Amino acid sequence: MPSTKVDHTDKQGGKSWGKLKQDQEEALGIINEEIVKNGDYSSYEDLEERLSSYKDKFIEYDLDNSGDLDVKDVSYMMEKLGQPKNHLEVKKMIAEVDTNHSGTINYNEFIEMMLGKKNSVLKIILMFEEKKKGKEQPTGVPPKKNLADLP
Numbered sequence: 001m002p003s004t005k006v007d008h009t010d011k012q013g014g015k016s017w018g019k020l021k022q023d024q025e026e027a028l029g030i031i032n033e034e035i036v037k038n039g040d041y042s043s044y045e046d047l048e049e050r051l052s053s054y055k056d057k058f059i060e061y062d063l064d065n066s067g068d069l070d071v072k073d074v075s076y077m078m079e080k081l082g083q084p085k086n087h088l089e090v091k092k093m094i095a096e097v098d099t100n101h102s103g104t105i106n107y108n109e110f111i112e113m114m115l116g117k118k119n120s121v122l123k124i125i126l127m128f129e130e131k132k133k134g135k136e137q138p139t140g141v142p143p144k145k146n147l148a149d150l151p
């Protein structure tokens, strides 16, 4: 595992698009590992699986590879999810989860939004999408519980 420091600043230095995406994938993968080690969200049985799907999602919608989702990125996300929103609505949605008031959603804020207890419009839309897609996703890990274990 590379132990490079996570640095989202200025990655535009002439690197190819594919390389940028790859760098981001690695950087977010490291953050994911730290989140797992941290134990903050250990109540989620499928934490690693969730983190990896959130990582893919984040990278997919971070169109300019800036390391955060701005109004443009989130607008694109909403369009893709079939829930187009106007500029003001998107700004409000970002503000709901923008803990450090940067006007954008960084990866940590994104994870906090998805796994934390607080509800937000963006989270609800993404969760809804996740449920809809859930059945068609191939699962590498077998479920820990079977039907007989359920109350």
Ligand SMILES: [Ca+2]
Binding pocket: 062, 063, 064, 065, 066, 067, 068, 069, 070, 073
């Ligand atoms: Ca971005």
Ligand SMILES: [Ca+2]
Binding pocket: 098, 099, 100, 101, 102, 103, 104, 105, 106, 109
């Ligand atoms: Ca922020």
